[in-house]
Amino acid sequence: MTETLSADTPPAATAAETGADRRLHPLTLLLNLSRQVPQAMLGLIALRFSGPDELRPWVGLLALAAVLAMFGFEYYRWWRFSYRLDAEELRIASGVFSRNVRSIPYERIQDVNLEQGPFARILGMAKVRLETGSSGSGDEGALDSVDLAEAERLRDVIRLRKAAQQAGTTAMPGDEAAVGASSDAPVLFAMDSQRILIAGIFNFSLVFFAVVGAVVNNLDFLMPDDFWDPRRLLDFLGLDDLFATLDLAARIASVVAALFGLVIVGLIGGIIRTALREYGFRLERTETGFRRRRGLVTLTDVVMPLHRIQAAVIATGPIRRRFGWYELKVQSLASDSEKESDHSIAPLASAEELRHVLAQTRIAWETDHSAMRAVDPAMWWVPLVFALPVPIIGIGASAAIASPWIALAYVLLPLVPLISWLHWRAHRYALLGDQLYVRSGFWNQTLTLLPLRRVQSVDIKQSTVSRFIGLAEIAIGVAGRPSAVTIQAIPLEEAIALRAQLLQLS
Incomplete structure (x- = not known):
């Protein structure tokens, strides 16, 4: 009060x-x-x-x-x-x-x-x-x-x-x-320096340029008007005449070298950012739940009661998955020190380590991508039918009005249906016993493990196009989660039957 x-x-x-x-x-x-x-x-x-x-x-x-x-x-x-x-x-x-x-x-x-x-x-x-x-x-x-x-x-x-x-x-x-x-309570998971280094490599980050951009944005009144002119930078470094004498191949090589340098900066930024956040990571099992301590500069000590954990999320990617690395998060009614509902309780762990930690939460991990049900292929081709003509017409008009070189952007258009197809292939779901599994994302892969006892609501959504082709989307509300767990592009009859199952078992 x-x-x-x-x-x-x-x-x-x-x-x-x-x-x-x-x-x-x-x-x-x-x-x-x-x-x-x-x-x-x-x-x-x-x-x-x-x-x-x-x-x-x-x-x-x-x-x-x-x-x-x-x-x-x-x-x-x-x-x-x-x-x-x-x-x-x-x-x-x-x-x-x-x-x-x-x-x-x-x-x-x-x-x-x-x-x-x-x-x-x-x-x-x-x-x-x-x-x-x-x-x-x-x-x-x-x-x-x-x-x-x-x-x-x-x-x-x-x-x-x-x-x-x-x-x-x-x-x-x-x-x-x-x-x-x-x-001290028993330790369930910890991060040593080698594992923090590996996690930093996977967490590629260009935060360095974001910091520089913020500083420049606040101090732009101290900088000359042509500060962002590339030729001014080359002249300042004494490379203007040298760059002018290079042939096309040498210029391309210099651009490739600059991109390689950008990758190196991103890797270093990811390592530094991960070390600052995960240094000394220690997850302990207390009488009521988990206790997590981490941080090099800012040290946080967070307690997560087990009864407040609503779901678990296993995050990985195609490269991390190849090496057998995953990240485990729990979605809780409690917010952590970063004001987020997702608590990272194992930033970089093997499948066996994740199952050991999950065993404390009564949440199981008993299926994977190959054993789960795929959604309808309309998930990837329907958006292209309505969205792809816009950039096609826009690129053509810009090339005709401004510069023919803009037409080179057509080379990138095949990536759009490829990415959409990969996301459709990654989106799967399964209902096993009293737990729902929902997998989404190709590059940033997430597998949500949702106990049905935590389900708050189940909604069926249809757009004008989805009604026409007989498909629907299921949105599952979970307490403590900012957005619903969604299953896209499934037949309407299956959606109705799945909603009945979820509500009955919850």
């Missing part, structure tokens, strides 16, 4: 409450300022170089005033924020101009997760994220940031008091100490 108080009401409202008010770590001020100062500095730099002439000499004074104002506001907001562990609930008081006191009963708290960013790890602090599951917005309460020991104490005390409330007993202080001193 949420209470709105006046600005003069103290955080401790009544004498009956048993807990002691606590504030966030004082160094939270530095963390908050570190997030705001860079944006303010970019604005001041823009003002210095492209703002009105009469304001440019005052940039230094404006910067000092901005820093002091931000520090004053953050300090007052920190002073007004407090939290307290009462016997039955956690109370969080916040607000600068008006007070907002939130009371969260322990029995409603589903997850208590810890997160440490780079500065928080250096300073020995952590963010405590609480989720009650009453809305789809993710965590409903957050303490950013507290001392690491205090964060671990909060997690243990909240879990103990939640368990005590469910059992109808009262938690004792000695029991809280015992929880904090409990031994």
Whole structure:
């Protein structure tokens, strides 16, 4: 429940409450300022170089005033924020101009997760994220940031008091100490450096160019108008005359070399990105579910109760599958630290390792592509009948109006039906016992393992064309999943029968 108080009401409202008010770590001020100062500095730099002439000499004074104002506001907001562990609930008081006191009963708290960013790890602090599951917005309460020991104490005390409330007993202080001193849970899956390197190679990423693009977009006022001119770059590197003397074959070779360099940058970017996210990956089996810890710069500690897991997704690709590598995700009612419903619990694992982890969730993996039913071939050729004429006419018109070289794009058109055909070949489904299997995607292959007890709704959809040819699409709603599990292009009679089976078994 949420209470709105006046600005003069103290955080401790009544004498009956048993807990002691606590504030966030004082160094939270530095963390908050570190997030705001860079944006303010970019604005001041823009003002210095492209703002009105009469304001440019005052940039230094404006910067000092901005820093002091931000520090004053953050300090007052920190002073007004407090939290307290009462016997039955956690109370969080916040607000600068008006007070907002939130009371969260322990029995409603589903997850208590810890997160440490780079500065928080250096300073020995952590963010405590609480989720009650009453809305789809993710965590409903957050303490950013507290001392690491205090964060671990909060997690243990909240879990103990939640368990005590469910059992109808009262938690004792000695029991809280015992929880904090409990031994580590058994490890189900872990990632070493070699496996992180392999996963990074498969996770090809051009994030480097995205970062450079973001920086350039914010600092474009400092760059000359012809910054993106290739000849200017060649002239800057002293290669303009050399490139002009090259014949056609040498120029083609230089373009190929540039593309090869792009691939190398993508591989390095994928490795760095994967190492930052998956370093120290450790999946443990706790009394209630899974506990996942990972991260090199930002360390996350996430708990996933088994009763909140709705489905599992096995992701792979044609190359990864050839080497026997898969990724296992679970779709949960709880959102992880990245605000996603899919929790990666085995980023790069063999089939045997995946089945070992899946055994803990009561979700089976008992079939594969060859044993599953294919959908109707209309899935790949019907969209082409309506969509392919548009680029054919567009390329011809552009070549006639602008340049004949545009007609070379016709060489790429055969790839469109090929890709559509490959996606149709990959899309299959199977209903085995009390579990549904849905496979989709050619390059990014996903196999959804859906226990029928988790099915919330089953809808049959038909477009104008699908009604004409007697086909339908089934959309299966699952709690905690942002989009439905879909089976495309199956005969209407089969769709009706499958819907009846799914609803009956669910």
